[in-house]
Amino acid sequence: MITSAWPDESVTAWALAARGGDPDAVERFVRALHRDVRRYVTHLSADPQAADDLAQDTFLRALGSLHRFEGRSSARSWLLSIARRSVCDSLRHAAARPRLADRADWRVAAELAQPHGLPGFDDGIALLDLLAALPGERREAFVLTQLLGLPYAEAAEVSGCPVGTVRSRVARARATLVDLLAAAEAQACAAAPAARPAA
Known part of the structure; x- marks a missing residue:
């Protein structure tokens, strides 16, 4: 099991301080949870290409509603709930619009654009494939x-x-x-x- 480097108490304290207008606390809050949020949205959406956009959307939503965070639950749980809604909204939006490709065989182009030969890359792909099967x-x-x-x-x-x-x-x-x-x-x-x- 991989655990976060920052304890929930610290992250929650930073979120509460950020709610009060402390810019250093905002930066610490985002840095402490960025990796967890990115991982979560990657696996939840099953789209590693969209992970950065989904993580950014999550933090924009969270920072916009930080004034409502009261610390009754951990900031990590609160933020991951927002991430879940962000992914659900993204999937709903994607399902409503048609997908266009500028190439006749877009699948081959997408496969050729993927990185190969990086250390751990094949293991990461295998893990994503296994998780996607769940x-x-x-x-x-x-x-x-x-x-x-x-x-x-x-x-x-x-x-x-x-x-x-x-x-x-x-x-x-x-x-x-x-x-x-x-x-x-x-x-x-x-x-x-x-x-x-x-x-």
Whole structure:
């Protein structure tokens, strides 16, 4: 599990100070949570290309409504709830407009534009593929608790469901990921040529 470098108490204190007009607190608040927000919107939207825009939209919304934040929940949970709404709005907006491409075979162009040969790139793609195979609610619960390190109660608050539901979704996501990894490993072993005995 990957946890944030900043404790929730500090982040919440910065959010409250930022609400009071402290520009240093605003900067600390954004820096402390930017990575978590970016990760969350990437996995929730399943679109790494849109992550920066979604993270920016999340922070713009949060800073615009910071005057309403009272610190009753952690600032991290509050911000991730805003991120969730930002992704939902973005998906709704994208579904309502037609997509155009300036090339006849846009899929090949998109694949060629992807970076390759970077350290850890293939592992990252494999992880995204595995997570994308999970149903949306299970993926969200898994990302919130296992990648972002949120406690189950806060993940439930962000997702708008009971804690038991989050626990169940995470357990089912883990089981599915284990099955997918086992199937991929078996497929890789079957595809590898059998070793020939030395002559």
